[in-house]
Amino acid sequence: MSPLSALWAALRVYAAGVAVVVAQLLRRCRGGFVEPVFSPQPDRVAIVTGGTDGIGFATAKRLARLGMTVILAGNNEPKAEEAVARIKEETLNDRVDFLYCDLASLRSVRCFVDAFKRKNLPLHVLVNNAGVMMVPQRRTVDGFEEHFGVNYLGHFLLTRLLLDTLVRSGRAGRSARVVTVSSATHYVGTLDLDDLQSSARYSPHGAYAQSxxxxxxxxxxxxxxxxxxxxxxxxxVVDPGVVNTELYRHVFWGPCLRAKMPMTWCFFKSPDEGAWTSVYAAVAPELEGVGGRYLYNEREARSLAATYDPELQRRLWARSCLMAGLPDAAADARGAQREDAGLGPAPAAP
Ligand SMILES: NC(=O)c1ccc[n+]([C@@H]2O[C@H](COP(=O)([O-])OP(=O)(O)OC[C@H]3O[C@@H](n4cnc5c(N)ncnc54)[C@H](O)[C@@H]3O)[C@@H](O)[C@H]2O)c1
Structure with a gap:
């Protein structure tokens, strides 16, 4: 990518970030964010990817506080023990565990799903939260551009492999829920179906926004x-806002955040505040049976116009199946859709 295009991609991402930060600052001036309150859900089981840090940790802790059985899925084993212990101690909920899952490896995702299924647990909430941002140009174990591989394709495979368990665990009036963490940067992202790995033109900002x-x-x-x-x-899908976490470690001004500059709290959400929309999507009773929404500050919002294009959605899905090594029957549209979703043959008509 030419330096000019890279600069343009960076400016667009920063513009999206600044717009959110300004909105958050105004919100603070008008009284701040109000913590949502939910009733206990002790019979539910959740998986939170990236649950050892930042927004994921706060999400896992909040779900554990509601009494859920929570599995942290992540690639940070040293941190995991500490995270599990902290959540158990702070929530007095012992049903919190860690299972290794490196989203940069499709094999690791498959191993994680096998290990989870061996536990014979139901699954009511899957929070696709883990992510990397603005890392230098690198490839995953399977050769995918890292933002695309970790943020998107790893979660695509994870969700597909867990769908059968989610389907079995949900019931009418009490659906299982898939909650996926996106970002306001998606508004400035472009999806190049012919170059999803950003091989021809890489910019860390553009690659993050695309994922x-x-x-x-x-x-x-x-x-x-x-x-x-x-x-x-x-x-x-949820947008947590701009949140003070380690996600910014690769950004040039990231060290300012780490230095805990005064007033940071005015502009950034805390990890707990950043987790509220994920928790809302995971448990809010008013969202029972409601899907296909972009949620921001515990409300529905519009996502980028292009995201509502069913043809673009379908083409990305088909490409993703190929990349993740999953079936994508093209012969019959309806049959293909069922197989794509990993849901097996169509039920007999009532
Ligand atoms: N912090 C923000 O301002 C912000 C804004 C919008 C969206 N988000 C999104 O929120 C999510 C959580 O980010 P965060 O801010 O808590 O960042 P964070 O860096 O604190 O946490 C990211 C988590 O992802 C995990 N992770 C990274 N690579 C992984 C891999 N290969 N396999 C498994 N896990 C991996 C990390 O171990 C960590 O637990 C991300 O998807 C991010 O894109 C964050």
Whole structure:
């Protein structure tokens, strides 16, 4: 990518970030963010990817506080022990565990799903939260550009492999939920289906924004498939805002955040505040049976216009199946949709 294009991609991402930061500052001036309150959900089981740090940790802790059984999925084993211990201590909930899952390796994702399924637990909430941002140009174990591979494709495979368990665990009136964490940067992302790995033109900002855009498209298509089959599972996508976490470690001004500059709290959400929309999507009673929504500050918002294009969603889904080594039957559109969703043959007509 030419330096000029890279600069343009960076400016667009920063513009999106600044718009959110200004909105957050104004909100603070008007009284701040109000913590949502939910009733206990002790019979539910959740997986939170990237649950050892930042927004994921805060999400896992909040779900554990509601009494859920929570599995932290992540690639940071040294931190995991500490994270699990902290959540247990702070929530007095002993049903919190860690399972290794490196989203940069499709094999690791498969191993994680096998290990989870060996536990014979139901699954009511899957929070696709883990992510990397603005890392230098690198490849995953399987050769995918890192933002695309970790943020998007790893979660695509994870969700697909867990769908059968989610379907079995949900029921009418009490759906299982897939919650996927995107970002306001998706508004400035572009999806190049012919170069999803950003091989021809790489910019860390552009690659991050593309991965977050892909997650929105994926959620909407997944929801359409689930709704068409009347499955008791919903899929929504959330935007946490701009949150003070280690995600910014690769950004040039990241060290300022780490130095805990005074006034940071005015501009950034705390990890707890950043987790509220994910928790809302995971448990809010008013979202029962509701899917295909872009949620921001515990409300529905519009995502980028292009994300509502079913053809773009379908094409990305088909490419993703190929890349993740999953079936994508093209012969019959309806049959293909069922197989894409990993939901097996169509049920007999009532
Ligand atoms: N912090 C923000 O301002 C912000 C804004 C918008 C969206 N988000 C999104 O929120 C999510 C959480 O980010 P955060 O701010 O808490 O960042 P963070 O860096 O604190 O946490 C990211 C988590 O992802 C995990 N992770 C990274 N690579 C992984 C891999 N290969 N396999 C498994 N896990 C991996 C990390 O171990 C960590 O637990 C991300 O998807 C991010 O894109 C964050």
């Amino acid at each position: 977050k855009l892909a997650l929105v498209l994926f959620t909407y298509h997944l929801q359409a498939l689930l709704a068409a089959q009347r499955q008791p599972v919903t899929a929504n």
